Structures are given as structure tokens and as C-alpha cells.
Amino acid sequence: MKLxxxxxxxxxxxxxxxxxxxxxxxxxxxxxxxxxxxxxxxxEIEVTSFVSPKWVxxxxxxxxxxxxxxxxxxxxxxxxxxxMKGLESAxxxxxxxxxxxxxxxxxxxxxxxxxxxAESIERFAPVVEMAHAAGLKxxxxxxxxxxxxxxxxxxxxxxxxxxxLMKDIGVDHMGxxxxxxxxxxxxVQAAMERALKHYPLAEVSGHFHDTYGQALSNIYACLELxxxxxxxxxxxxxxxxxxxxxxxxxxxxxVVFLLNGLGIETGIDLDKLVDAGAFISEVLGRPPVSRVxxxxxxxxxx
Amino acid sequence: MKLxxxxxxxxxxxxxxxxxxxxxxxxxxxxxxxxxxxxxxxxEIEVTSFVSPKWVxxxxxxxxxxxxxxxxxxxxxxxxxxxMKGLESAxxxxxxxxxxxxxxxxxxxxxxxxxxxAESIERFAPVVEMAHAAGLKxxxxxxxxxxxxxxxxxxxxxxxxxxxLMKDIGVDHMGxxxxxxxxxxxxVQAAMERALKHYPLAEVSGHFHDTYGQALSNIYACLELxxxxxxxxxxxxxxxxxxxxxxxxxxxxxVVFLLNGLGIETGIDLDKLVDAGAFISEVLGRPPVSRVxxxxxxxxxx
Numbered sequence: 001m002k003l004x005x006x007x008x009x010x011x012x013x014x015x016x017x018x019x020x021x022x023x024x025x026x027x028x029x030x031x032x033x034x035x036x037x038x039x040x041x042x043x044e045i046e047v048t049s050f051v052s053p054k055w056v057x058x059x060x061x062x063x064x065x066x067x068x069x070x071x072x073x074x075x076x077x078x079x080x081x082x083x084m085k086g087l088e089s090a091x092x093x094x095x096x097x098x099x100x101x102x103x104x105x106x107x108x109x110x111x112x113x114x115x116x117x118a119e120s121i122e123r124f125a126p127v128v129e130m131a132h133a134a135g136l137k138x139x140x141x142x143x144x145x146x147x148x149x150x151x152x153x154x155x156x157x158x159x160x161x162x163x164x165l166m167k168d169i170g171v172d173h174m175g176x177x178x179x180x181x182x183x184x185x186x187x188v189q190a191a192m193e194r195a196l197k198h199y200p201l202a203e204v205s206g207h208f209h210d211t212y213g214q215a216l217s218n219i220y221a222c223l224e225l226x227x228x229x230x231x232x233x234x235x236x237x238x239x240x241x242x243x244x245x246x247x248x249x250x251x252x253x254x255v256v257f258l259l260n261g262l263g264i265e266t267g268i269d270l271d272k273l274v275d276a277g278a279f280i281s282e283v284l285g286r287p288p289v290s291r292v293x294x295x296x297x298x299x300x301x302x
Numbered sequence: 303m304k305l306x307x308x309x310x311x312x313x314x315x316x317x318x319x320x321x322x323x324x325x326x327x328x329x330x331x332x333x334x335x336x337x338x339x340x341x342x343x344x345x346e347i348e349v350t351s352f353v354s355p356k357w358v359x360x361x362x363x364x365x366x367x368x369x370x371x372x373x374x375x376x377x378x379x380x381x382x383x384x385x386m387k388g389l390e391s392a393x394x395x396x397x398x399x400x401x402x403x404x405x406x407x408x409x410x411x412x413x414x415x416x417x418x419x420a421e422s423i424e425r426f427a428p429v430v431e432m433a434h435a436a437g438l439k440x441x442x443x444x445x446x447x448x449x450x451x452x453x454x455x456x457x458x459x460x461x462x463x464x465x466x467l468m469k470d471i472g473v474d475h476m477g478x479x480x481x482x483x484x485x486x487x488x489x490v491q492a493a494m495e496r497a498l499k500h501y502p503l504a505e506v507s508g509h510f511h512d513t514y515g516q517a518l519s520n521i522y523a524c525l526e527l528x529x530x531x532x533x534x535x536x537x538x539x540x541x542x543x544x545x546x547x548x549x550x551x552x553x554x555x556x557v558v559f560l561l562n563g564l565g566i567e568t569g570i571d572l573d574k575l576v577d578a579g580a581f582i583s584e585v586l587g588r589p590p591v592s593r594v595x596x597x598x599x600x601x602x603x604x
Contacts (some may be wrong), residue, residue: 212594292514
């Protein structure tokens with residue numbers, strides 16, 4: 001089985017990583033994190049989200065963050081937009097891409113956003129339309145694709161149904177997300193294959209949480225299918241609200257170590273990436289969750 | 303690619319896991335850990351080592367531990383024996399198997415045991431002979447098979463050379479160990495294929511450290527080769543002396559979660575395994591390193 005030659009990593013640390021942080025992180029520190037990620041070679045960064053500050057106070061400085069980041073040629077900046085209002089606020093900040101979302105689980109959709117999956121996607125239709133009119137690419141984030149905290153197991157059929165609904169409203173890219181980290185390689189491959197029935201290889205990505213330590217084997221399983229775009233979060237930023245004390249997003253450092261070992265190009269300098277993670281970890285006052293970061297930082301001190 | 307239907311896990315927590323613990327662990331707690339592992343369904347347990355208590359004070363109660371464990375039918379108990387003196391001390395305690403070892407790295411062998419790889423294996427020849435005469439199986443542990451803290455990268459050729467030397471002295475089983483946790487799937491497969499040239503599938507096993515978070519993807523890569531025996535350490539017990547603060551052996555809980563997800567039988571009850579890990583973690587006064595254990599313990603408290 002041939003693996004891809006190159007992989008694109010989307011660092012979602014500034015958005016998905018920081019959004020669950022209770023302590024406020026200063027706008028300048030968020031902008032600095034984006035700079036350091038760029039220094040490390042990241043070419044896609046999910047910067048912030050335009051949700052109501054009532055829901056996610058941490059992202060209340062979204063416009064300020066977008067103004068503060070130092071934009072570089074060749075780097076793409078995305079923002080999460082939960083609705084039309086979010087998009088309208090996001091547009092003047094000039095993102096390259098927006099992210100819309102839906103759950104693969106009906107129970108999660110109801111509990112999380114008070115409507116059915118179909119309704120939630122329908123509401124995104126005008127958002128996608130306006131984003132396209134503004135020349136922006138639309139990434140879809142399909143959460144709970146392997147399992148749901150309320151419903152338990154999620155089938156590949158359930159995943160495919162939502163993939164089709166998202167495709168119907170014109171979503172350009174399908175990010176399949178194991179929000180609660182319960183997926184394992186063969187289950188992940190089955191879900192990914194459903195996304196690949198409707199989207200080309202370059203427009204399907206994996207988003208894994210390391211709550212149960214399975215993220216890297218799931219990424220490896222995706223590589224075996226040729227998938228070559230993955231979300232990851234520097235330092236492993238991001239908790240999972242359903243498993244207190246457990247880890248959240250897979251750490252970008254850990255993914256880069258895997259890809260380096262497989263001889264797959266990422267354009268990312270692992271040492272500089274560890275620097276970026278060390279910076280934000282110091283801001284947060286705790287060590288990175290990334291095992292690679294911990295091991296390499298310990299080596300530097302040795 | 304078809305994966306194995308069943309996998310045997312060897313819990314090395316009581317030996318490889320505890321040996322680097324600075325704080326002394328009471329003999330009764332070690333014996334209790336073995337009991338709990340049996341309760342959870344483990345059928346192979348590496349109980350202790352017969353090294354000089356000057357080197358590893360934690361294992362100084364080896365004979366007492368072997369006397370204290372409650373032996374059950376169908377469970378195999380192994381001990382590490384570094385030399386003839388160790389084997390002579392081990393034999394009266396009636397282990398089922400002994401473990402002998404060598405490094406794939408010449409530099410590591412010299413620094414660690416002051417002799418060449420070939421010399422170290424030659425010294426094990428009478429140990430293997432006497433163990434066989436006593437009806438014991440001999441497992442070989444091939445350390446530093448993916449990389450060495452002194453030498454860096456280790457090639458598959460280097461691995462195969464040591465596999466052959468071990469086979470020459472009659473070692474029955476080849477455990478290929480990524481001692482410093484730097485392996486990634488394709489490199490691991492290349493090393494494993496060399497072991498499989500000289501040993502049958504049932505007599506090759508993988509031993510992975512999670513220092514860089516790569517262990518589960520490496521195990522998945524081994525499963526793709528049909529390998530169906532792995533070492534693991536409950537709660538992720540075991541540090542790596544070369545990466546302070548970094549994690550050591552892959553946690554048995556994490557491996558079981560992976561195998562359960564893949565539909566592979568292990569005979570292990572994950573909840574009871576988490577109990578075993580929680581017990582020893584309480585004895586050590588710190589939470590388990592295992593991500594699965596952390597997530598499941600947090601869920602129990604929720």
C-alpha cells in the first residue's frame with residue numbers, strides 16, 4: 001500500500017484548541033501563536049470562530065485576532081462560522097476559508113444546537129452561498145463521526161447521510177471528525193470511504209481526538225486510503241468536555257513525528273513547532289499534552 | 303489486509319513497568335497487581351527479574367514476589383534473567399518462561415552492559431541451555447530495535463543480525479522492542495519482517511514504548527503483518543530513562559481499546575484492567591499514564 005508523498009496539516013489549535021480554555025488568553029498571545037505556527041511551516045491555520053461571545057467567551061476577540069495576525073503569502077486562514085451572523089462578522093476580517101459544521105448523530109445535534117441534523121445543515125445553505133459569493137472556500141466539519149456521547153456508536157451509513165446533506169448545500173471540503181476520540185482504524189476507514197464516495201481525495205480530511213490514544217493509528221489508517229489532509233492542534237490544545245482530564249485534539253507535534261518517520265513531506269520544522277507549543281503552554285501555565293513535545297523538551301533540558 | 307482474530311497481550315507492568323520506580327513497592331502490592339491482571343483476563347504476565355538488587359533494588363524481592371503470587375491455571379508467568387546466576391535464583395521460583403535480552407545497537411550494548419552484542423548473546427547460551435533443560439521456554443528481548451539513544455537510527459539489517467545470533471543459541475521467541483519509542487509504522491514493519499524470516503508468526507512479538515505517542519500505530523502496523531503477540535504495561539507503567547517526564551511502555555488499556563475497536567479477541571475485560579491500573583496508580587500516588595484509563599476513570603466519576 002502506497003502512502004501519500006506529502007500531507008497538509010491544518011493547525012486548529014488557535015480555535016478548536018483554545019475554545020475550551022477557561023482562562024482568557026490575550027489577543028496578542030493568540031496572534032503570536034499563529035506567527036509561531038507559520039514560522040514552523042504550517043500553511044493552514046484555523047484562527048478563531050465567529051460564535052456568540054455568550055457561548056464561547058474565549059473567541060470574543062475574533063475580529064481583533066484576525067486583525068492582529070501577521071498574514072503571510074501561501075498561508076490560508078480559516079474561521080468557524082456557526083450562522084449567517086457569524087459569517088457577516090467574519091467577512092470583513094478577510095478569512096480564506098470558513099468552517100461550517102454538523103453532527104453525524106441526531107442526539108448530539110439536538111442536545112448541542114437544538115435542532116435536527118437536516119435542519120442544522122439547511123440553515124447553513126445561505127451561509128455557504130454567501131461565502132461562495134465572497135470567493136471563500138467552505139470546509140464542512142462532520143462531528144461525532146465515529147461515536148456520540150449520547151447515542152454511542154455511529155455507523156458509516158449515518159456518516160454518509162450527512163456527507164450528502166453537506167454536499168447538497170455546496171460544502172467544498174469534508175472534514176470527518178472523531179469528536180470524542182473513540183474511533184479505531186477499521187471503523188475510521190469505513191467512515192472515510194463514505195466521504196470519499198462523494199468528495200475527491202484532496203477534499204476529504206480527518207480530525208481526530210486523542211482522548212483514548214487512538215488518533216495516530218487512525219491517521220495512519222487514513223494515510224493507507226491516500227487521505228493527505230488532517231487537522232491537528234499544537235501542543236494537543238483542546239479538552240474534551242465529555243472526559244474530564246482526558247486529552248483533546250491530536251497534537252500536531254505527534255502527527256509530524258509520525259509523518260517524518262513515514263518519509264512523508266509536511267514542510268513543517270518539528271523543532272520550531274515544539275517552540276510554538278512551548279510558547280502557548282507557558283501562556284496557559286501547564287506542560288503540552290503532546291508526547292513528542294514532552295520528550296523533545298525533556299531532551300533539550302538534559 | 304486481514305488482521306488476526308485473536309491477540310495475546312503480555313503484561314510487563316510488574317517487571318518492566320515497576321523496575322524504574324524510585325519508590326519501593328511492597329511485595330504484597332506487586333502480588334496484588336498480578337492478581338488483578340489475572341482477574342482482568344491477562345494470560346501472560348512478566349512478574350519480576352532476577353537481576354542483582356544492587357542494579358535494580360525494586361526487583362530485590364523477586365523470590366518473595368514469585369512466592370506471593372496466586373497462580374492460576376492457563377496463566378504463564380515469566381521472569382527476566384540477565385545471567386546464569388539470575389537463572390539459578392529464578393529456577394526454584396518456578397517461572398513458566400524466562401526472558402533474555404540483547405540490544406540491536408552496539409553502542410547501547412557497550413554502554414549498558416559493557417560488552418559487544420555478540421559477547422552478550424554468547425553469555426546467554428548456557429542460560430538458554432539450562433532453561434531448556436528445566437523445561438522452560440526462552441523469550442528473547444531485542445532492545446533498541448528502531449533506534450538507540452547513542453547511535454541514533456537502527457537498520458533492519460542490524461535487527462536481523464541480532465535475531466540470528468539469538469536464534470543460534472536457541473532462543474524460542476523473538477520480542478522486538480522499540481526501547482526509546484522512536485519507531486513509526488513502516489520502519490517497524492521492516493524490522494518485524496526480518497524477525498519473521500527466522501521465527502514463525504506465533505513466536506514474534508512487538509514491545510513498544512509510547513514516548514513519542516507512536517506505539518498504537520506501530521501495533522496496528524504489526525497487526526497488518528499478522529503479528530498477534532504484544533507486550534504492554536498496565537496503566538502505562540514504566541519510564542524511559544532517556545526522556546525525563548516522557549511516558550514509557552504502551553499502556554495495556556490503550557492496546558485493548560484498539561483491539562476491541564478492531565474486533566480482535568483478547569479475552570481481557572477492559573473495565574477490570576482499568577481497576578488493576580487504578581490500584582497500582584494509587585499505590586504509586588499518581589494517575590495512570592494510559593489515556594484510556596484516564597478517560598474511563600473520568601467517566602466513572604462523572
